[in-house]
């Protein structure tokens with residue numbers, strides 16, 4: 001997880017990605033790396049076998065993340081690399097940080113933070129053993145859990161293992177979850193099955209070379225692809241979010257263009273959610289006469305025009321021509337363009353919304369609008385988190401159940417939202433993948449005890465998570481963000497999300513009128529040092 005103040009939203013920001021970089025931090029003997037200050041010229045940080053260096057990165061500046069990783073492993077041997085591409089160097093507010101050549105912490109704009117610090121990369125090679133309190137018990141739990149995943153040769157786990165997140169490309173659009181045509185259309189009317197099938201997970205799977213997974217994950221939802229049709233000898237499988245953004249959102253059924261764009265964005269280190277939504281915004285502005293062909297550098301930006309879309313993505317990455325107007329996402333772009341273009345800018349506090357409709361997952365409305373990291377689909381939210389085993393009593397974790405009536409609006413739903421946010425912020429801080437919650441029961445407390453030796457309870461974990469969420473909230477408020485008065489774009493409004501949020505605030509011990517954590521809440525959570533900052 002990368003965390004800091006988001007240059008995109010001005011709020012607390014965090015962003016997750018998988019791969020092998022995170023565990024290497026621990027192998028280097030650290031729990032986190034804090035970057036302060038700014039270099040005069042391009043630099044990279046190297047932590048190799050207890051030696052810590054800040055090295056010159058002039059030769060790396062301008063390279064994409066794959067080239068950067070290759071250059072650094074040539075020089076230093078097998079190291080884990082997190083770097084920025086051209087988008088981060090260009091301080092694009094929708095750029096991210098990439099490890100394992102294509103795993104991107106894409107949200108919150110942290111590529112721009114590294115770019116502004118002239119920090120091209122961090123490389124790690126640790127030699128420390130990670131202490132485990134009870135290795136035998138841990139191995140037994142891991143073996144049993146992994147067997148449940150590995151033995152499954154039908155059903156959802158199997159489909160997910162085979163197709164990864166792209167498994168959702170078709171049915172999620174048809175069910176109403178995937179936003180279509182910049183959140184203004186429907187699958188039935190604008191992007192029906194015949195088009196969706198051309199970008200389905202099954203179609204994408206035809207190009208798979210091999211599956212891969214993040215550190216010690218049995219699910220292995222990633223894949224390396226080869227797509228000779230567009231000259232890609234080795235590329236990564238486009239995720240659902242990328243396919244939705246550059247497919248359904250743009251009415252684009254040209255799969256080859258999606259492979260191309262996915263590779264371009266990964267290499268340049270730009271968030272495909274924000275980039276795709278920005279392209280959708282631009283197309284809608286063009287189609288409605290707000291911007292002309294002269295202003296698009298001659299591009300005919302009609303829905304589904306994939307050659308023009310590819311050219312536009314390159315311009316955004318390089319801040320070239322109209323790309324410079326668009327490189328900081330839709331909020332900044334609509335402010336620059338004016339002429340009523342803001343009605344096509346789908347974002348929350350500057351961050352483009354994830355590809356899960358807040359009309360479909362109702363709780364997503366309040367989460368998109370008011371979470372300290374606004375616009376995010378991976379921040380905990382009740383309806384999304386309960387799409388898997390968590391919906392049932394003790395279904396995901398022994399000892400964790402939601403109030404029976406959580407599906408209906410009211411007190412029990414607000415209580416459930418608090419519990420989900422609490423447990424899930426704890427899981428985030430443990431570095432667990434969100435897909436852990438999708439399929440089968442997880443022996444959470446037993447594994448925690450085996451690893452760190454703590455006899456922690458579910459209630460304690462929920463409270464830790466509430467403390468984390470309250471700190472995220474307090475940070476955002478302290479930075480002057482008026483959370484409660486934020487509004488979602490009309491197209492993303494399903495229910496009365498403000499009423500939803502107020503119920504949740506009460507349960508969290510926050511003032512429902514402004515979202516401020518109450519002083520007694522801060523004291524109860526043992527973070528009373530925050531009181532001075534907020535009051």
Ligand code: SF4
Nearest residue numbers: 018213214217221433
């Ligand atoms: S399920 Fe999660 S941890 Fe496993 S490979 Fe996929 S993203 Fe990585």
